[in-house]
Amino acid sequence: MTAWAQLVDQIFTVWREAGLVWKPRVRWFPRIPPHLDIVFGWLFDPADGDDADAILFCDERSWSPLHDIRDHAGGLQLPMIDIRGRAGEFADAAFDIMQPPTWSETARRIVGFRRQREKLAPQYRQTGEPDLQLLAHMYVSGRPLRGMRYPLTPEAVCYPGFFSAARVVPIAEELALRGLLRKTFLDRLHECRICRSRRLSAREECPSCRSADLRETGLIHHYQCAALLPEEQFRRGAALVCPKCSRQLRNYGKDYDRPGHAYVCNTCDATSSEPEVGFVCLDCSARMDGDAAERVDIFSYSLTDAARALLEGRGPMLAARMPVSLQREVARINATAGMRAGIAEIRFAGKEELIATHGPTAFRKSRDLLVENLRNRLAGVGSVHVAEDAVYILIERFEAQAEAWLRSLLLRSENLLRHKLDARLTIAKILGTAQP
Incomplete structure (x- = not known):
C-alpha cells in the first residue's frame, strides 16, 4: 500500500x-x-x-x-x-x-x-x-448574516x-x-452621492473655498484694542506688534494672551476657528461637504423564530410573500365569525426608474415615508404591512366604498413625497363574510 x-x-x-x-x-x-x-x-x-x-x-x-x-x-x-x-x-x-x-x-x-x-x-x-x-x-x-468591514468593495462591507x-x-x-430576520446595528458609513461608493476619504477643509490646504496657527488676543488674530499677523521679526492698533505687545498676561488656535487656508488666506469636514470619493474623485454625503447604516442579521417555523413547515400555510405580521392578522380574522375584511396591495411602478435616477436609498426613504403617512391616516381603521416588493393594507371592516377611499388616501400620501413612487393599489383579497 x-x-x-x-x-x-x-x-x-x-x-x-x-x-x-x-x-x-x-x-x-x-x-x-x-x-x-x-x-x-x-x-x-x-x-x-x-x-x-x-x-x-x-x-x-x-x-x-x-x-x-x-x-x-x-x-x-x-x-x-x-x-x-x-x-x-x-x-x-x-x-x-x-x-x-x-x-x-x-x-x-x-x-x-x-x-x-x-x-x-x-x-x-x-x-x-x-x-x-x-x-x-x-x-x-x-x-447569522454577520457583516464585516471590507474596503476592497465600494459597499465597504461584506457577509462572509x-x-x-x-x-x-x-x-x-x-x-x-x-419579520423573518432580526437586525443588529454594525456601523454607520457615508456614501458618495455620485457613484454610491462608501470608500470616502474624510478631511478637514476651509469653510470658504473647501480646500484641504490648511495650516494651524496660534491666536493672540490684544487686551487694549480687543484684536483677536493669528499670531503670524502680529509677528514683526522677534517682536509682536498689533496689526490693528500698531502697539507692541510686551507682557504676556498683561498686554495679551493666547486663547487657542486657528486655521489659515493656504489657498484663499481665510482664517477659521474650526475647519469643516468634507469627503473625497476614492472611486470617482467627487468632492462633497460633510452634510452632503448620505449616511448609511449597515447591519448584521439573524433568523427569527417565525423564520425557523416557516422553514421547518410549522408556520401557517398562507401566502409565502405576506409579511408575518399580516399572516397573523389574517389567521385571526379567519377565525372570527361574522367579520368581513379586505387586503389591499400596493406596488410601485416607478421603483426601477427612481432607483436608476436617485439610487436605492432614495427609494427606501420614499417608501418608508409613504408607509408612515398611510399608518398615520389609517390609525384605528386599518394596519399597514411591508413585504419585499409590496405594501399591504388590512381593513377589518371592508365596506363598499372602502376601495375608492383607499385610492384617495394613497394619492394624498404620495403627493407629499419629493420622489414619486407611482404607487398602484389593487384589492388582493376579501376575508370572512359580511355581517347580517
Whole structure:
C-alpha cells in the first residue's frame, strides 16, 4: 500500500468517527487542479449542480476577491470547503490533506449541513427564490448574516459565506420588514452621492473655498484694542506688534494672551476657528461637504423564530410573500365569525426608474415615508404591512366604498413625497363574510 493510500485510509477513519460514513459527493469551484485529481478522486466523488454534499474551493489566484464567491459558486445549502487555506471566514471549513485537525472539521460541516437540510420543509430544499435561499442557508449553515468591514468593495462591507453585499443586503432588509430576520446595528458609513461608493476619504477643509490646504496657527488676543488674530499677523521679526492698533505687545498676561488656535487656508488666506469636514470619493474623485454625503447604516442579521417555523413547515400555510405580521392578522380574522375584511396591495411602478435616477436609498426613504403617512391616516381603521416588493393594507371592516377611499388616501400620501413612487393599489383579497 502506498503512502498516499495509507493517508486516505486514515482520513476515512477520522471521517467515520465524526459521522461521515459515506464518500462525499462534491463539485469544484472554480476547477480541480490537475495535480490533485488522483488523491482527491480517492476521497471524493464528483457531482453536478446542487446534487452534492459540499463545494471544494480551490482558487490558486492569491489576488482574486473573496466577498462574492457565493455569487458565482451558488450552492447555498452546501458547505464550502477551502482547499488552499486562504478563504478564511468566507468558507465553512478548511481541508488540508496534511493537517489532521482539518479532516474532522470538514466531516463535521458536511454532516451538519446534511442534517439541517433534512429538517427543512421539502419546498425549501431546492428553492430558486433568492429570499428563501438566503433563509435556508442561514438555517442549514447555522451562521447569522454577520457583516464585516471590507474596503476592497465600494459597499465597504461584506457577509462572509453569503452573497456579495450588493445582492444580499436588499434581500435581508425586505426579510427584516417581513419579520423573518432580526437586525443588529454594525456601523454607520457615508456614501458618495455620485457613484454610491462608501470608500470616502474624510478631511478637514476651509469653510470658504473647501480646500484641504490648511495650516494651524496660534491666536493672540490684544487686551487694549480687543484684536483677536493669528499670531503670524502680529509677528514683526522677534517682536509682536498689533496689526490693528500698531502697539507692541510686551507682557504676556498683561498686554495679551493666547486663547487657542486657528486655521489659515493656504489657498484663499481665510482664517477659521474650526475647519469643516468634507469627503473625497476614492472611486470617482467627487468632492462633497460633510452634510452632503448620505449616511448609511449597515447591519448584521439573524433568523427569527417565525423564520425557523416557516422553514421547518410549522408556520401557517398562507401566502409565502405576506409579511408575518399580516399572516397573523389574517389567521385571526379567519377565525372570527361574522367579520368581513379586505387586503389591499400596493406596488410601485416607478421603483426601477427612481432607483436608476436617485439610487436605492432614495427609494427606501420614499417608501418608508409613504408607509408612515398611510399608518398615520389609517390609525384605528386599518394596519399597514411591508413585504419585499409590496405594501399591504388590512381593513377589518371592508365596506363598499372602502376601495375608492383607499385610492384617495394613497394619492394624498404620495403627493407629499419629493420622489414619486407611482404607487398602484389593487384589492388582493376579501376575508370572512359580511355581517347580517
